[in-house]
Amino acid sequence: MIYFDNSATTMPDGSVMETFLKAGTRFFANPSSLHTPGMEAERLIEKARAQIAGLIGAAPDEIIFTSGGTESNNLAVKGTAAFYKGRGRHIITTAFEHPSVYEAFLALEKDGFSVTFVRPDENGIVRVKDIEKAITDETIFVSVMHVNNETGAVQPVEEIGQMLQQYPGVSFHVDGVQGFGKVPLHLNKACVDLLSVSGHKFHGLNGTGFLYKRSGVNVLPLFSGGGQENGLRSGTENAAGIASLARAVRLLHNENPEKLRKITGTIREQLNTRNWAVVHTPIQAAPHILNFSVPGVKGEVLVHALEKEGIVVSTTSACSSKQNKPSRTLEAMNVSGEQAASAIRVSISRYNTMEEANQFIAALDRVVPVLAKKRNERK
Amino acid sequence: MKYDRILVRYGEISTKGRNRSKFTNKMKSNIKRLLADDQIQVEAQRDRMFIYLNGASFDDVKEKLVHVSGIQSFSPVVKTSQELDEVKAAALELVKKAMSGGTTFKVETRRADKTFPLDTHTLNHEIGGHVLRNTEQLTVDVRNPDLTLVVEVRKEAVYLSCETIAGAGGMPAGAAGKAVLLLSGGLDSPVAGYLMMKRGVEIEAVHFFSPPYTSERAKQKVIDLADALTKYGGQIRLHIVPFTSIQETIHKQVPENYTMTSTRRIMMRIADRIREQTGSLAIVTGESLGQVASQTMESMAAINDVTNTPVLRPLIASDKLDIMEIARKIGTHDISILPFEDCCTIFTPAAPKTRPKTEKVQYFESFLDFNPLIEQAVRDTETIMLPKKEAEIEDLL
Numbered sequence: 001m002i003y004f005d006n007s008a009t010t011m012p013d014g015s016v017m018e019t020f021l022k023a024g025t026r027f028f029a030n031p032s033s034l035h036t037p038g039m040e041a042e043r044l045i046e047k048a049r050a051q052i053a054g055l056i057g058a059a060p061d062e063i064i065f066t067s068g069g070t071e072s073n074n075l076a077v078k079g080t081a082a083f084y085k086g087r088g089r090h091i092i093t094t095a096f097e098h099p100s101v102y103e104a105f106l107a108l109e110k111d112g113f114s115v116t117f118v119r120p121d122e123n124g125i126v127r128v129k130d131i132e133k134a135i136t137d138e139t140i141f142v143s144v145m146h147v148n149n150e151t152g153a154v155q156p157v158e159e160i161g162q163m164l165q166q167y168p169g170v171s172f173h174v175d176g177v178q179g180f181g182k183v184p185l186h187l188n189k190a191c192v193d194l195l196s197v198s199g200h201k202f203h204g205l206n207g208t209g210f211l212y213k214r215s216g217v218n219v220l221p222l223f224s225g226g227g228q229e230n231g232l233r234s235g236t237e238n239a240a241g242i243a244s245l246a247r248a249v250r251l252l253h254n255e256n257p258e259k260l261r262k263i264t265g266t267i268r269e270q271l272n273t274r275n276w277a278v279v280h281t282p283i284q285a286a287p288h289i290l291n292f293s294v295p296g297v298k299g300e301v302l303v304h305a306l307e308k309e310g311i312v313v314s315t316t317s318a319c320s321s322k323q324n325k326p327s328r329t330l331e332a333m334n335v336s337g338e339q340a341a342s343a344i345r346v347s348i349s350r351y352n353t354m355e356e357a358n359q360f361i362a363a364l365d366r367v368v369p370v371l372a373k374k375r376n377e378r379k
Numbered sequence: 380m381k382y383d384r385i386l387v388r389y390g391e392i393s394t395k396g397r398n399r400s401k402f403t404n405k406m407k408s409n410i411k412r413l414l415a416d417d418q419i420q421v422e423a424q425r426d427r428m429f430i431y432l433n434g435a436s437f438d439d440v441k442e443k444l445v446h447v448s449g450i451q452s453f454s455p456v457v458k459t460s461q462e463l464d465e466v467k468a469a470a471l472e473l474v475k476k477a478m479s480g481g482t483t484f485k486v487e488t489r490r491a492d493k494t495f496p497l498d499t500h501t502l503n504h505e506i507g508g509h510v511l512r513n514t515e516q517l518t519v520d521v522r523n524p525d526l527t528l529v530v531e532v533r534k535e536a537v538y539l540s541c542e543t544i545a546g547a548g549g550m551p552a553g554a555a556g557k558a559v560l561l562l563s564g565g566l567d568s569p570v571a572g573y574l575m576m577k578r579g580v581e582i583e584a585v586h587f588f589s590p591p592y593t594s595e596r597a598k599q600k601v602i603d604l605a606d607a608l609t610k611y612g613g614q615i616r617l618h619i620v621p622f623t624s625i626q627e628t629i630h631k632q633v634p635e636n637y638t639m640t641s642t643r644r645i646m647m648r649i650a651d652r653i654r655e656q657t658g659s660l661a662i663v664t665g666e667s668l669g670q671v672a673s674q675t676m677e678s679m680a681a682i683n684d685v686t687n688t689p690v691l692r693p694l695i696a697s698d699k700l701d702i703m704e705i706a707r708k709i710g711t712h713d714i715s716i717l718p719f720e721d722c723c724t725i726f727t728p729a730a731p732k733t734r735p736k737t738e739k740v741q742y743f744e745s746f747l748d749f750n751p752l753i754e755q756a757v758r759d760t761e762t763i764m765l766p767k768k769e770a771e772i773e774d775l776l
Binding site: 019022023026034035036039043044047048051243246247250 | 594595596599769771772773775776
């Protein structure tokens, strides 16, 4: 199988899996317990926290372990809005966020917040000045994803963060789930207050992740309970998961993500020479995602046809593909309905090879003419 | 930009005469042990030290070097060929990195290679001109510049440096002999240890541990504190003394308002035994005059009564707030404030004597021979070498 759906979930790295197993067996005690096994589990977590903090240029107490991207995004969006609602009730995001941000904003809208969804340009990239234009005296929170999960478009979060420095009452959240370790992001240069990260996007395990929260920025917790994670995320810590996450972050840190661009670049070049393909991913994109359409062939049909060839890809994001709705991201980019319905996402990781890219192109060359012919016959 | 080497300037060591090499060699071995990297070479000369990076990252080394006592300041040095364009490009990059806003600068060229076709004046002019043309908000001030770009033309290469980073000052750790530090887990004792280390003292830390009254976490906290101190100069041996039976005995034997005084006296006697065993010359405490009942002048006299060994109290005249500020700076504050019971807080009487009388405490203790208990505690002391790698956890991560 050629696995090209790494933006949905990556395969866990063998040594990450090993850490999880060993840590789960050896450090199973409740980290809050007074006894020595409890203390050892707590120690494992604190070492993991310090390691991750060191690698991303943060302080250990700025890392809150969560169950992954969705929880981190919810904690950031709802937690910040709840904490600062006394200052104002206007919040800003983009029209192409992941559902865990987008839906959280819609929920807040129902709760009485006023929400602005800023639309991107035709490349799927939001303009800094459009964000700034949306700011009012009531604005308390801005959330912009670093890398779009469907097209790979890189958003100007550094420029947005610096622009927001003129608005000290506004907290800035970045959904870093797709961008983490793929596109460099300097927390201080980009003046990021909150950053969401999910382990299973970089060969960690599902159910692991963290929220970076700059010290001095406040959120209200989503969960009531035993007050773990400095009171911000109650629930017995997933010590084994946290240890495995620390390892996955370290392995990711040693990678050069630009290596991935050679592979997506080759696919892009090849597709550009085929008259049946339209590439949606802008040039200014993360190195691991390529989104394109074969107009006239439904994305779903192409996914299944490619699977028969032993190649796994996605239509849009995995989180919305089951709902059979056209991609919000492509729609926001003003891509036509027909093209959006035929969009395919290829997302690669460090385990993919150039050879696989060539096989993928060869498979498309076999499959697309057949599908196109069938469609013409139906007509 | 790739740095080739680091130029290290000595602080107080420069005031030393014929015994200077003793200090510079000590600092060299401290730095080598701290960096723990075989590719890095350290060369100690009489007036300066060079650290050859051989490909290692300057930022990583810098982070460790700022804590090394005995260093006044240090500068990363870039190496280029004698090609003037290459020198100019490196100069520009260095200045850009070091400048901020309206900065004044000057170029200072030394030409060790007299065969180099341009003289120092022309070189200053050429390099300075190039930097000025390619930067904004930079002006020349040869008298009192914010930045000095030093260019050294040698036969084999040209060396440039611009940035000067402040060192920790003080004397090389271990150059002034060894002392025993009473390390409690509170805010003061790690700071006292740090200050002594900065003056070149090697530390043997002693901690009194009273299970089951105090927990493993309390012990771990002290290990973490001692570990945090190792950043400031080499290794620390931490001696963990089992103290439960002595505390229970004192509790039975001595009137309640004198238990604290008596406990401190026994601690001092044990510390003195460990001092003997480790070849240390003094005992260091974090006492600060009047801070708590055991730190009044009367208490200190009654406690000090048990030994003739010099007891050094570097914080004796410091205010708590100043101590806390140092604790924050050296990274022990956040560990110290973790809320675990230590052996002092657990048996504390409701009203300890703030003005104990030495004769009285001597009298109370005279009914029992504490020596066997003390010897037993010293024998059962656990010694931990720091920095300690927690291999198991580190392997997992």
